[in-house]
Amino acid sequence: MNTHVINGLAELWKDSKGSPDIRIAVLDGVPDLSHPSLRSADIKSITTGAAGAVGGATTNHATHIFSKIFGEGDGDGGIQGWAPGCKGISIPIFSAGPSNRVSQRDLVNALRIAIDHEVQVINISGGQLVAANNEADTSLRDIVQECHDKNILVVAAAGNNGCECRHIPASLPHVLAVGAMDSDGQPMDFSNWGNEYLTQGILAPGQEILGAQANGASARLTGTSFATPLVSAVAALLLSIQRKRGMPASPNQVREALLASASPCDPRWGSDCRRFLAGRLNIQQAYVHLFNGGSAMTHQQTDADTSVPSMVSLTPSGLEPQGSLDTVAAMPAEAPADSAGAVSVAAGATGIVPSGACGCKPSSSSLVYALGKIGYDFGTEARRDGFTQLMPAGQSPYNPEQLLAYLENREFESSMLIWTLNIDLTPIYAIEPSEPFARDTYGLLVGALEGQVAKPDSDGYVERVSIPGYLTGKTVRLYSGQVVPVISVVPRGLYYWNVNKLIDTAMKAANLTDKDDKLKTGLREFLNRIYYDFRNLGTASSERAMNFAATNAFQAITVFAENLTPDDHGHSRQLAKIAVEKSPFCRLDSDCWDVKLAFFDPENDQRAWRIVRYTIDVSDVMPVTIGDPKAWAATSF
Secondary structure: OOOEEOOOHHHHHHHOOOOOOOEEEEEEOOOOOOOOOOOOOOEEEOOOOOOOOOOHHHHHHHHHHHHHHHOOOOOOOOOOOOOOOOEEEEEEOOOOOOOOOEOHHHHHHHHHHHHHOOOOEEEEOOEEEEOOOOOOOHHHHHHHHHHHHOOOEEEEEOOOOOOEOEEEOOOOOOOEEEEEEOOOOOEOOOOOEOHHHHHHEEEEEOOOEEEEOHHHOEEEEOOHHHHHHHHHHHHHHHHHHHHHOOOOOOHHHHHHHHHHHOEOOOHHHOOOHHHHOOOEOOHHHHHHHHHOOOOOOOOOOOOOOOOOOOOEEEEOOEEEEOOOOOOOOOOOOOOOOOOOOOOOOOOOOOOEEOOOOOOOOOOHHHEEEEEEEEEEEOOOHHHHHHHHHHOOOOOOOOOHHHHHHHHOOOHHHHHHOEEEEEEOOEEEEEEEEOOOOHHHHHHHHHHHHHHHOOOOOOOOOOOEEEEEEEEEEEEEEOOOOOEEEEEEEOOOOOEEEOHHHHHHHHHHHOOOOOOOHHHHHHHHHHHHHHHHHOOOOOOOHHHHHHHHHHHOHHHHHHHHHHHHOOOOOOOOOEEEEEEEEEOOOOOOOOOEEEEEEEEEOOOOOOOOEEEEEEEEEOOOOOOEEEEEEEEEEEOOO
16 A cells, blocks of 8 residues: 655665554544554553544544554555554544644643653644744643653644744654655645754655545545654654664654754755755664664665655555645644644644644634623532532532632632633633633633622622633533533733723723713613623624624723714714624735724704724734724715
8 A cells, every 4th residue: 555655664664664662652633443554553542531432533633643653554445654563552632523622731641641651752743833932831841851851752743834933842842843845855835944943843744645534534634743643653663673673762862863864955955944944854864873874774865965855655566656646624723634734732722733724823713702701610520529628618619709719829729610701691611721821811710700799889890701712622511511612712802891990991091081971871881782782602703893892992982972972052972873894905814894883863863873983803812903993974874
């Protein structure tokens, strides 16, 4: 059966196709181990919190990756893996479903399981795209360092965002990052690059890689997800040969050999050499570097050879050129099947997920900007009883004031609750704070809950909360049995307020404190109409624009001041209609919507309506207004 190889793999196989003493942990979805390629593979499945039924995009993603490492090519539908003789450890982090995202803490737990199973290599075909100043959670950094200290090699996808950007865990120290190259040995457009990858990343074949899918199928997929297991397999083969020769198997030595032997970019190719990372995977020279030329390998390519290596497929009859094939669309942002095909390990956009399509921001279809109130849930009787037993005698975790008093000196316990966003006492989302600012987010959630139980006439009273974030693709079952989607929340834009204080603050900022109560009443009615008449889930672009309009009272106050203030004849207008329309004009790569307000004179129906429009860009997790409000007279709306 055909499999992508580059010069050197066939010769490496003459020495070893992998030792069962070398264990490779794959942190991914739940693979279909009944596939013909994997039936005889030595793979141990670990049950984790993310483990679910076989099926969906995550299973296809995982099955493909397992087949590229452990697949046995014999038989109908067989896919030849690169290290079929090694032992596999399946540690699911992505559950079955069309998309997925897990937190950095979930990844830490999976890495701990891998360490406990004494693996030598850990494959992570996924990651989390982070900003330049956004670091990994300390616990994730620590456990990656622990892997290095214990001589365990972590191999992770560089990501499919097509930018000079960082993916976690690929960009962490001691990880071997893997980018994708095409059949000509050139970096693929979607493959990420960056300073960290220049010293700890290599390119491997990532175009139209043939691999197994669920239910006995196969597919050719493209992305850094599918380049990563090839590097993991080569590392495992080199470790197997070390063991075979009576040497200690040293993953850290193998990592150093793979990086030192990588074929560097030649500036004469006219390419941006940063996109080559430290170079292209060079199996032959890695072998030579590791074993000092121990046994000669044929067709060796030296660093002085600046030609681009050709890609070939290994068939029973020998080597033949690899033809072009259809590319499968990308997996969800680090849900296991995107145009780039890498799985991002999510702490929310935060989180680890199968890598998303090219582009350095989340898809607008996954964004959420919702309004409601904060709630909490326990999920299970055991979790509820745990709080009951730890709280002072006679107190109940269902009493928010008593629970808040308990949490006051136990901030870490906040993460043991399922925090929810509610509309009219009905939970609509479970809230997952995003790393690395989860602690700050938990603090804001606790603060909002404290405000909600405060007296309505107090300064700290909270009526409403805004929650910005993105859908993770996961769901959570609450104690009542209700299943709600999980949103990963970022602290920027997580606000809470009460309407009266919001209006007072807005009027003070606009120097309108001398206005009469009509202005306050009009603005309060506007906000309440959005809260109650237009209540929504905050997922559609128009909904996010509407919800942000209710949050940004500082802009609305000037609009209402101009229309609700009585004129020289003592006449004032009132708000009649609210609408949201797609804006015909917008910035490049943005998503702009016009919020339109119509005001009329209830005492004079012959007087022209006053139309006010302001434009909101909802392409990012935190919406922004564009320009100043525009107003005009009209005879209708």
